[in-house]
Amino acid sequence: MELTELGEIFGKLLLSCVLGGLIGYEREARHKSAGLRTNILVCLGSCLVMMISLNIRDGTSADAARIAAQVVSGIGFLGAGAIMKEGLSVTGLTTAACLWVVAGVGLGVGLGFYAGAAMTTGLVFLVLHVFGSYDSWMAREDNFAIAVIAENRPGVIRSVTNLLEGQDFFLHGVRVLMREGDYHYSKESVLEIEIEFSSKEKIDRASVMETMRSIEGIIKAEALN
Secondary structure: OOHHHHHHHHHHHHHHHHHHHHHHHHHHHOOOOOOHHHHHHHHHHHHHHHHHHHOOOOOOHHHHHHHHHHHHHHHHHHHHOOOEEEOOEEEOHHHHHHHHHHHHHHHHHHHOOHHHHHHHHHHHHHHHHHHHHHHHHOOOOEEEEEEEEEEOOOOHHHHHHHHHHHOOOEEEEEEEEEEOOOOOOOOOOEEEEEEEEEEOOOOOHHHHHHHHHOOOOEEEEEEOO
């Protein structure tokens, strides 16, 4: 292997580190789960895999395409680990998308498509920075989740949901479990009800909880977030 070829390989690997690092720096600055090192390694590894696929001596262009496709699909496992559900909110989707794009940037560098990789990095950085600031200006819904212990009687669930709907809350989910008579709140069977809802306005949590506890048949009500 000639010195110029070695220099080209090192240059591609170094460029992938720089481009992945630019995106990773933005993620690190926002204290996201996949930060500087993760994005650099994803971009670097993708670049290496692409160069390996292009240098399969007895292979074809189809071999390179198949190996590159495995990077694109395989990065999904890493991205899935960054996605988490916290109450009503799902976090990590942007981080997972970043990892997928960074893998594409690495593949582009490994292929020698430098202009496309550099422009993609710039656009990703612009989107994350500009729209990240824009998110804070946009009005967000106020999400709330409560857990209710109620007597197992007809109409109690409807009373709870009617109360929330009457205050113009948006119901996202209602989960009901029945507990038998040995449950410590009552000798009779009781209902465990978990409700997730939101409002375009700030929710007066104390008022909601006070009103909820006043409903006939409610034994206990507590906030989950």
